[in-house]
Amino acid sequence: MDKNLVIGAGISGAVIANLLATKLDEKVLVIDKKNHIAGNCYDYKDKNNIMIHKYGSHIFHTNSEKVWSFVSQFADFNQYMHKVIAIIDGIETTIPFNFNTLYDVFPQTLAKRLEEKLLNKFEYNKKIPILEFQKQDDEDLKFLANYVYEKVFLHYTTKQWGLSPNDVDGAVTARVPVYLSKDNRYFQDKFQGIPLKGYTSLVQNMLNHPNIEVQLNTDFKDIDGDFNKIFYTGAIDEYFNYELGQLPYRSVNFKLEEYDFEFYQNNSVVNYPCNYDFTRIHEYKYYLNDKSSKTVIAKEYSEFFELGKNERYYPIPKDENNELYLKYKNKAKDLKNVYFLGRLGDYKYYDMDKAILRAMELFEEIAQ
Numbered sequence: 001m002d003k004n005l006v007i008g009a010g011i012s013g014a015v016i017a018n019l020l021a022t023k024l025d026e027k028v029l030v031i032d033k034k035n036h037i038a039g040n041c042y043d044y045k046d047k048n049n050i051m052i053h054k055y056g057s058h059i060f061h062t063n064s065e066k067v068w069s070f071v072s073q074f075a076d077f078n079q080y081m082h083k084v085i086a087i088i089d090g091i092e093t094t095i096p097f098n099f100n101t102l103y104d105v106f107p108q109t110l111a112k113r114l115e116e117k118l119l120n121k122f123e124y125n126k127k128i129p130i131l132e133f134q135k136q137d138d139e140d141l142k143f144l145a146n147y148v149y150e151k152v153f154l155h156y157t158t159k160q161w162g163l164s165p166n167d168v169d170g171a172v173t174a175r176v177p178v179y180l181s182k183d184n185r186y187f188q189d190k191f192q193g194i195p196l197k198g199y200t201s202l203v204q205n206m207l208n209h210p211n212i213e214v215q216l217n218t219d220f221k222d223i224d225g226d227f228n229k230i231f232y233t234g235a236i237d238e239y240f241n242y243e244l245g246q247l248p249y250r251s252v253n254f255k256l257e258e259y260d261f262e263f264y265q266n267n268s269v270v271n272y273p274c275n276y277d278f279t280r281i282h283e284y285k286y287y288l289n290d291k292s293s294k295t296v297i298a299k300e301y302s303e304f305f306e307l308g309k310n311e312r313y314y315p316i317p318k319d320e321n322n323e324l325y326l327k328y329k330n331k332a333k334d335l336k337n338v339y340f341l342g343r344l345g346d347y348k349y350y351d352m353d354k355a356i357l358r359a360m361e362l363f364e365e366i367a368q
């Protein structure tokens with residue numbers, strides 16, 4: 001029987017392993033250098049019965065029926081729809097910046113004037129990336145665009161990426177557009193939710209198959225043996241021993257704090273785009289409505305990834321980094337039966353659903 005090696009037991013590795021095992025009836029060895037499965041989706045219940053997302057909040061959302069029906073085999077989801085609160089000049093409001101935000105941060109008459117001008121110029125419900133929104137010729141709208149740029153994007157993006165919004169790929173800030181709507185949700189996808197037993201359980205269920213063996217605390221460099229196909233979800237530059245140079249990544253440091261009262265803030269995520277060194281505060285008990293007289297929060301500090309010091313979280317979408325990635329990708333083409341996938345293997349800022357779709361599509365390609 002054919003045997004495959006999957007490097008990385010995160011969501012991409014688990015999807016490809018599951019498909020090889022179930023659809024092709026092939027054996028799969030899944031290894032991970034971490035001491036747990038689920039990669040950066042890993043979550044666990046702490047002593048207070050609160051589900052902690054070790055690597056920061058993960059909120060599942062997708063418009064893809066295909067992805068939704070696939071993941072639904074492995075978990076039941078609640079109907080959590082994510083909202084983000086931001087503190088702007090001490091005012092609690094909603095992100096993405098929308099018509100409700102307009103009325104929260106400005107006096108009524110100014111907000112009304114801006115709203116009318118926006119509705120005259122754009123269609124209701126339109127999403128406009130900030131870099132496009134800045135191109136205004138009306139003085140009031142120019143004022144508004146500068147306000148949003150400065151108060152929502154400039155400092156947050158500088159904290160998060162070490163770069164200004166103009167120096168990071170426009171697709172990054174376009175994830176959180178100005179939204180000409182009263183919809184306060186962070187995502188508008190058809191399917192949204194949190195797996196009731198957590199992401200670790202979801203990934204465990206994907207890996208739970210007689211054809212799949214999982215070995216943790218294992219580096220791929222320590223694995224010998226003949227494999228029919230290798231699926232690599234680690235960092236592509238690491239695979240090639242950094243011979244063309246290191247690809248840059250951002251890392252995140254989550255400082256956990258536990259409090260002896262029920263709630264710390266009134267939402268799962270509160271962004272601090274203008275204040276402090278952290279970008280946002282997560283309060284985990286909101287996701288599954290965990291009942292506890294205590295609460296646990298995480299303050300999120302972004303930093304550069306440094307080998308041996310911290311973990312890779314985000315590729316940094318920027319032209320020169322993409323060029324280096326393409327050189328590695330080109331080298332990867334010469335390898336026979338080695339496939340790269342996932343945020344680190346593809347050097348792409350995938351959301352969970354896109355990582356799943358990528359793994360499903362790769363499987364379809366090779367299974368032909």
Ligand code: UDP
Binds near residue numbers: 095
């Ligand atoms: N962003 C921002 N201010 C905010 C929220 C987001 O400037 O209050 C920008 C920032 O550059 C961030 C990007 O939009 O990295 C994408 O935000 P998202 O919440 O999608 O990031 P993730 O949750 O993936 O870290």
